[in-house]
Amino acid sequence: KDVQKEREPHVYLSKEEVKEKIQSYNSSVTDKLKMTLNANGIYTGFIKVQMELCRPITVQSSQSQGRCAPSNTETAFYLPDGCVNTLHISSTNTVREVIEALLKKFFVADNPAKFALYKRCHKEDQVYTCKLSDREHPLYLRLVAGPKTEMLSFVLREHETGEVMWEAFSIPELQNFLRILDKEESDQLQTLKNRYAAYRGKLEEALRGVLKPG
Numbered sequence: 001k002d003v004q005k006e007r008e009p010h011v012y013l014s015k016e017e018v019k020e021k022i023q024s025y026n027s028s029v030t031d032k033l034k035m036t037l038n039a040n041g042i043y044t045g046f047i048k049v050q051m052e053l054c055r056p057i058t059v060q061s062s063q064s065q066g067r068c069a070p071s072n073t074e075t076a077f078y079l080p081d082g083c084v085n086t087l088h089i090s091s092t093n094t095v096r097e098v099i100e101a102l103l104k105k106f107f108v109a110d111n112p113a114k115f116a117l118y119k120r121c122h123k124e125d126q127v128y129t130c131k132l133s134d135r136e137h138p139l140y141l142r143l144v145a146g147p148k149t150e151m152l153s154f155v156l157r158e159h160e161t162g163e164v165m166w167e168a169f170s171i172p173e174l175q176n177f178l179r180i181l182d183k184e185e186s187d188q189l190q191t192l193k194n195r196y197a198a199y200r201g202k203l204e205e206a207l208r209g210v211l212k213p214g
Contacts, residue, residue: 015041021143029147033086035139044090047142049102049117049154051083056180058109058173074109076176089139096134102156110173118155121145129155 013021019037025045026034035045056076087102095117103112119141121128132138138154145152 018043018143025143025147031147033147035143042091043139043143044088045139045142046086046088047098047138047154048084048086048149049098049156051079051085052081052155052157053079055158056177058170058176060107060109074172074176076173076180078180091137091139091143093137093139094134095132095136095138098138099156114158115156116159118157120153120155122150 018041022035022037022043033046035043037043056078058074058076060074085102085105087098087105089098089101093101096112099115099117100112103110103115117132117138118129119132119138121130132141141152
């Protein structure tokens with residue numbers, strides 16, 4: 001079970017320290033996702049974000065991309081659990097910018113404010129999960145921790161606000177949620193009917209065997 005850990009203070013590195021850490025980082029990379037240091041001191045690299053979303057997301061079709069008003073070309077669905085996406089970012093990109101870029105990459109129409117980015121660390125056989133503030137820099141955290149996801153990984157989740165704030169969703173989103181729930185209810189009902197039909201068949205077969213003459 002995850003436990004919460006206090007946010008660690010940001011340690012500012014000199015340009016030389018950043019250069020040394022990037023060299024060390026790149027020497028340990030096994031998936032070719034290396035970091036690059038630019039002349040202005042800004043570095044770029046890749047982070048992987050695991051999607052752990054409990055509620056459906058709303059995705060725009062190609063016809064509605066770029067429109068502000070919701071339309072019937074938006075659909076809602078559940079993302080597969082554990083889906084991982086890779087983003088190329090810079091050391092200046094904040095958590096809020098990373099969330100916005102991630103949603104934009106996959107044409108997610110939901111408000112970015114509904115989501116939060118977490119860091120997950122494995123230490124002493126325990127998993128520590130900490131919500132990142134909007135102003136933190138994920139690539140810096142990746143650089144300091146090194147490339148191994150066992151040491152540090154990023155997770156996108158909905159904000160932990162207790163009850164769902166349904167008023168924050170648009171009418172098309174709510175209608176899509178109802179359609180998804182109706183389908184799930186129908187599937188569950190059909191599964192139960194099939195299970196009890198099979199059970200009834202076995203009982204009737206057993207009764208015929210008991211009541212058979214001779």
